[in-house]
Amino acid sequence: GAVVSQHPSWVICKSGTSVKIECRSLDFQATTMFWYRQFPKQSLMLMATSNEGSKATYEQGVEKDKFLINHASLTLSTLTVTSAHPEDSSFYICSAEEGSTGELFFGEGSRLTVL
């Protein structure tokens, strides 16, 4: 099946710093990617929809200036958590839609811990 890769798989940073998470579709082109956040013992919550070449669409309650999304190519979307704080500590997961079939494939997730 199609592969979606996230990097880094885990990151620890100090409060106030920015962290970038990459999501790559390795063997297909993805015009649309989705970013989810998952807190412990909770389900995945959609944060934003990332469209190649255009601005991301954010879900209600998600700050677009804090969670910067860039989808500059058909195989790469990045999520930057700016001025991270401990409450931003979470498991961030991306998914990518395979263009020909429309199926969604998920990355392995990136665990962010803000000290």
Added chain:
Amino acid sequence: DAKTTQPPSMDCAEGRAANLPCNHSTISGNEYVYWYRQIHSQGPQYIIHGLKNNETNEMASLIITEDRKSSTLILPHATLRDTAVYYCIVRVAAGSARQLTFGSGTQLTVLP
């Protein structure tokens, strides 16, 4: 997308069939039933999906009732590695650029 209802947890003995139910009584005619699972600290993994006919692949079988208001995911011979949270999701046809909306899922624990 229609809402789904799943039991919060289930246990299954290793080697036995695991039958995971899902209710989606408000499903629309153009909505598919998708199943994903999430093993602890990993991204969700696609299992199977269907519209109205029963489906089978190497991982599982999907049984959808005739009125499409409920479905059952069957893992024919559960192993310890099948312990995960299983999500039943209703979504319009692939290619619609619609995201998956995750409910609470069912925590399946396969017991030795």
